[in-house]
């Protein structure tokens with residue numbers, strides 16, 4: 001595998017830290033949490049894991065279990081549960097969205113399926129073992145389209161499920177209306193494997209139950225790396241000397257050598273309504289809780305009707321090369337989210353949006369993650385490609401097995417996903433990304 005760091009010491013400064021200037025709605029539903037200390041002073045570790053999202057939490061847990069004598073330090077620039085891992089729509093997805101038609105694409109889709117199902121199974125086991133109260137709901141998911149013009153894309157999705165041998169139900173408008181409580185969608189495909197959950201509660205729970213040889217520090221950004229043997233990492237008030245460094249900072253990793261031309265940083269936005277009263281629930285036929293993904297991920301809206309009777313809307317994707325979402329960017333999405341909500345539920349005019357927020361996601365051009373050893377004693381699991389609850393969990397745990405020499409057949413599945421293809425530097429990148437988003441918004445214009 002290609003390495004980007006030389007055997008001599010390589011020094012890297014971090015210029016931008018991820019920032020969402022708004023309160024995550026999922027966290028707002030939870031009790032206040034006592035955050036872990038900021039690192040002050042010097043520390044030595046066998047493993048330093050940078051970034052406490054699903055990938056970092058899974059890596060830290062697994063490496064600590066594999067090597068109980070080792071000291072593992074996990075740092076995060078912000079607060080656990082307030083990152084993308086806590087801000088997402090809460091679909092622990094079990095199958096890849098598309099398959100393609102070549103033998104290579106089919107093999108990759110099969111690898112992905114095994115990986116995603118393993119990530120979900122790991123999370124399920126942890127939720128059960130530690131009693132993590134994250135509203136874990138094995139409800140499956142609907143993929144739905146609004147307009148007949150999207151039928152070819154829906155047929156393609158159904159073919160993908162057949163190829164992957166995933167059971168599914170095809171639903172027409174009337175059947176969907178009965179299950180969802182909205183007659184807005186024309187065609188739907190229900191598949192049973194997806195889990196719906198509160199992602200902030202899950203992320204907090206995972207962090208609360210780390211093995212005893214993992215020390216977690218919050219509000220402790222890595223500001224400078226000096227890679228070597230050992231590596232040294234500078235934080236605002238401290239310094240960590242570590243034998244191994246693991247980068248699980250998702251898109252922010254684009255600031256490191258060799259990763260800058262592989263990752264594209266985007267943002268997407270979500271809102272949660274107030275909980276519906278019993279009378280409001282009656283108006284929409286009292287459906288069970290459900291989750292729905294759109295046939296066009298960029299232009300369409302992801303929706304959930306949650307276990308506590310709220311509606312979640314996730315829609316709009318923007319280029320965010322500096323990882324910063326200003327409050328004004330999010331405020332602009334709120335009226336669009338309200339329109340989406342009312343188009344689906346015109347009978348719920350009296351239900352207000354309670355929370356709106358943003359979150360960062362990173363993409364690679366060909367969908368392959370950046371996973372593996374990226375230099376002497378340096379590892380990375382980044383590039384979530386928009387879906388990371390199950391995927392980044394399994395990316396983190398398999399990377400820990402790989403780095404600590406533990407045999408795991410899923411390592412071969414991760415390696416078979418390949419490496420990200422090249423993305424040009426800014427401003428060419430900006431033009432390319434914005435052209436792509438325009439194209440996708442146009443293609444799915446009937447689906448909003």
Ligand SMILES: Cc1cc2nc3c(=O)[nH]c(=O)nc-3n(C[C@H](O)[C@H](O)[C@H](O)COP(=O)(O)OP(=O)(O)OC[C@H]3O[C@@H](n4cnc5c(N)ncnc54)[C@H](O)[C@@H]3O)c2cc1C
Pocket residue numbers: 014017018050051052053054055056075076077078079083084085086087088089090091092093220221222223248249250251252267268269270314358359360361381382383384385386387388389390391392
């Ligand atoms: C609105 C929204 C909806 C989504 N919906 C879904 C969904 O339903 N299902 C799904 O599977 N995925 C979904 N996603 C994507 C999912 O949230 C991500 O794929 C996942 O969180 C990525 O996990 P990660 O551990 O790789 O990265 P992150 O969760 O981004 O964690 C990276 C961590 O690195 C930290 N960090 C960055 N720089 C530094 C530094 N210099 N020093 C220290 N720490 C640093 C950050 O603070 C952050 O905590 C959604 C995302 C968004 C924003």
